[in-house]
Amino acid sequence: MKKEHRVSIAVIKRLPKYYRxxxxxxxxxxxxxxxxxxxxxxGLTASQIRQDLNHFGGFGQQGYGYNVEELRGEIERIIGINRDYNAVIVGAGNIGHALAQYERFEGLGFMIIGMFDTDEEKIGEEFDGIPVYDQAELSTFIDKEKVDIVVITTPAHVAQQVADIAVDAGVKGIWNFAPVDLKVPEKVVVENVHLNESLFTLTYYINNQSDYVPR
Structure with missing residues (x-):
C-alpha cells in the first residue's frame, strides 16, 4: 500500500529496530x-508498533498477528535494503578502516568498492581487499562505478569539499562521520554520525539520570 503522507523521522528510525x-x-x-x-x-508499546506499521499498510491480520518473515521482508523493502548499494569511504584513517572491516555491510547489500585518501603512503595500498585511491580521482570514480553512497571520515576542515565533489558527481546519499554539519542540496540525503555528540549525550544522562528515558 502506498503511503499518502510524509512519515516522521521517529518512525523511520524505529524501522531498523523492528527489522533487527x-x-x-x-x-x-x-x-x-x-x-x-x-x-x-x-520495549515499545503494542499500540506504537501498530501505528508505525500502519503508515505503510499495516501488514498484520486480526487474530493472527504478523508473519515474521513477511513483515521483515516488507520492512526490508521499505527501508530500501532489498537492493545493493555501491559505497566508497573517503578518509582511510582509523574510522574509515573500522568501517571497511565491518563484514556485515556486504551481507546487507552495502558494497564498499573503494577508499580514498590524500596520503601518498596509503594511495595504491589495499585494506581488507579494498583498494585505496587518490582522493583527486573521487569524482571520476563515482561517475564510472555508479556510487550510491559516500562515507566521509575525513577531518572536519575537508569534509565539505568532499561532500561538494560527491554531490556534483551525482551521489544522492552521504554518511558523514566528520564533526561538521554539511551543506548540501535538498535532493541529497545526509545522515550524520557525530561521535562526540553521542558521547556527550551519554555523559549528560549519567549525571542527570532523572531525565533519562530508555529508548
Whole structure:
C-alpha cells in the first residue's frame, strides 16, 4: 500500500529496530508474532508498533498477528535494503578502516568498492581487499562505478569539499562521520554520525539520570 503522507523521522528510525528484532525472532524458528509479543521484545508499546506499521499498510491480520518473515521482508523493502548499494569511504584513517572491516555491510547489500585518501603512503595500498585511491580521482570514480553512497571520515576542515565533489558527481546519499554539519542540496540525503555528540549525550544522562528515558 502506498503511503499518502510524509512519515516522521521517529518512525523511520524505529524501522531498523523492528527489522533487527524480527531477524532474531526468525532465527528462533518463530513463524508469527503479535504486536504485544513484539512489544515485549522491543520495549515499545503494542499500540506504537501498530501505528508505525500502519503508515505503510499495516501488514498484520486480526487474530493472527504478523508473519515474521513477511513483515521483515516488507520492512526490508521499505527501508530500501532489498537492493545493493555501491559505497566508497573517503578518509582511510582509523574510522574509515573500522568501517571497511565491518563484514556485515556486504551481507546487507552495502558494497564498499573503494577508499580514498590524500596520503601518498596509503594511495595504491589495499585494506581488507579494498583498494585505496587518490582522493583527486573521487569524482571520476563515482561517475564510472555508479556510487550510491559516500562515507566521509575525513577531518572536519575537508569534509565539505568532499561532500561538494560527491554531490556534483551525482551521489544522492552521504554518511558523514566528520564533526561538521554539511551543506548540501535538498535532493541529497545526509545522515550524520557525530561521535562526540553521542558521547556527550551519554555523559549528560549519567549525571542527570532523572531525565533519562530508555529508548
Amino acid at each position: 528484532y524480527l531477524g532474531m525472532i526468525a532465527e528462533k524458528g518463530i513463524i508469527r508474532i503479535s504486536s504485544q509479543e513484539l512489544s515485549n521484545i522491543t
